[in-house]
Amino acid sequence: MDLNLIKKLVKIVDTSEITDLEVEENGLRIKVAKKLRTFRTYDQPQVVIGNSSLQESTEKIAPAKETNSAVEIAENVHEIKSPIVGTFYRAPAPDADSYVQVGDTISQGAVLCIVEAMKLMNEIESDVSGKIIKILAENGKPVEYNQPLFLVQTS
């Protein structure tokens, strides 16, 4: 993997008005995307590496060197973070409905998901009331301590 190429691509996106850049060569696809936020934090280019010829994911469990600040993303958007290490599930059972969907209004204490650790299903409750605007973790994938799971818009 050519780290220099990735560094160059990140720099291009970072220092320009471009928000999305995708490059493909020899079966290796690199996508660099910039989230534009109209509120307080700084724009951070994110690197997503996908290899279109391989099925298995090569994602690291810890995001690569992101200095994600613990500061709220915006005044009325709250991050729900995982309090434990485990596997994230959207629903109480494989064939059951998800606890929540994007757009749902939830109250404080509502169960949003399950994080399974050491064979125990831990129900993760919301610490705020509001509306789910984004689901950040993937069903069935591992999550680490304090990894953001949901974005809730509080009012």
Add this chain to the structure above:
Amino acid sequence: MFDKILIANRGEIALRIIRTCKELGIKTVAVFSEADRESLHVTFADEAVCIGPAPSKDSYLKIPAIISAAHITGADAIHPGYGFLAENANFSEICAESDIKFIGPSPQMIKSMGDKAFAKNTMRKTGVPVVPGSDGVIKESSEGRSIAEEIGYPVIIKASAGGGGKGMRVVWERSEFDNAFQMAQNEAGSAFGNSEVYIEKFVENPRHVEIQVLGDSFGNIYHYGERDCSVQRRHQKLIEESPSPALDQKLREKMGDAAILGAHSVNYEGVGTIEFLLDKNKNFYFMEMNTRIQVEHPVTEYVYDVDLIRQQILVAAGEKVETLPKQPNGHSIEFRINAEDPEKGFRPSPGKITSVHFPGGFGVRVDSHIYNSYSIPPYYDSLIAKLIVWGQNREHALARARRALEEFVVEGIKTTIPFHLQVLQDKRFLKGNFDTGFLDNFFKD
């Protein structure tokens, strides 16, 4: 052989283990607290999982978080390093129940060697010399006095439930005994809620000499000589060396054989260290057994040309020891570099390292996780680097140590480097004439 090992530790030892895993072709998983996000072991490992907030009890000591991290990464073994959960019988058991190989001893082994009285008794029955003492708790002062007569003064009265110097009284002669006995009982009662005491021969300012042992799963146990760890401040080791200036080949063989005998008596597997006290007359007595890899293992590695972590992993995977012990070659000394200010009572000095340069050259090894602009978190111990040197003989090693310490640059925080340079000017240390009382006297001068 293991496919993937999770290292349940941090700092220099996590790096140490990751390095050997890489050489063995084993994938590595680092776990880290939020305070260690920028730590080197996180970068070096193939995968990393954040397991909790800064405090150790919520991260490096949090068993469910560590086991869960092993599950989600598919690790088939956990290396606990030293400290933290390395000698936690509960953790060893939970690993076994979770179908993860704990690279360390069984829960039963940890429990039995962790019980100091039991360990001592086991060794004594096997024929390993132990510090002479009472056979358990003493209820009456008169009983204590006659045992003291048998052992010979000076004796020390110790709290059975105790530690940290409380509930202890040294008795130099018979006339002092009864009073000391009562005082020790009172102190033990108020400090530990248990006034039971026992008696041991008091070995004044002994040398602390430990033997490195290694047992495989086929019943073979080897020893890789000794380490002299007498230079201690408040029972914390600061300088260690191999071989010990106090041992000749004959004594080395005697102590090595005793260590192997002791390890056999408990069917020991894995790396372990048997600690002895060596008195002024070169009598040695079993103190305790540590069932883990030790901080100072590199001095043995230099002198016996062995990668102890590698052997440890091989043995845990059910394989034979690769590197058998041979005659010790040369002399090695380790200096623990702590983020502490020696001029202010060794007060911890966490903070940002603005400049670091490690010494190099032949016979110089630095085990460290620090780097330029690294911020030392205040939540964990202050060890930031180990400087280990090797020389053809002790004199050569000392000269190399002085040269290397002078090259060692760490700026932005205070370290114990200047302290080590001072010790290297002390005549007694240079001659090899020191015991566990050495540093107390050193500070007085």
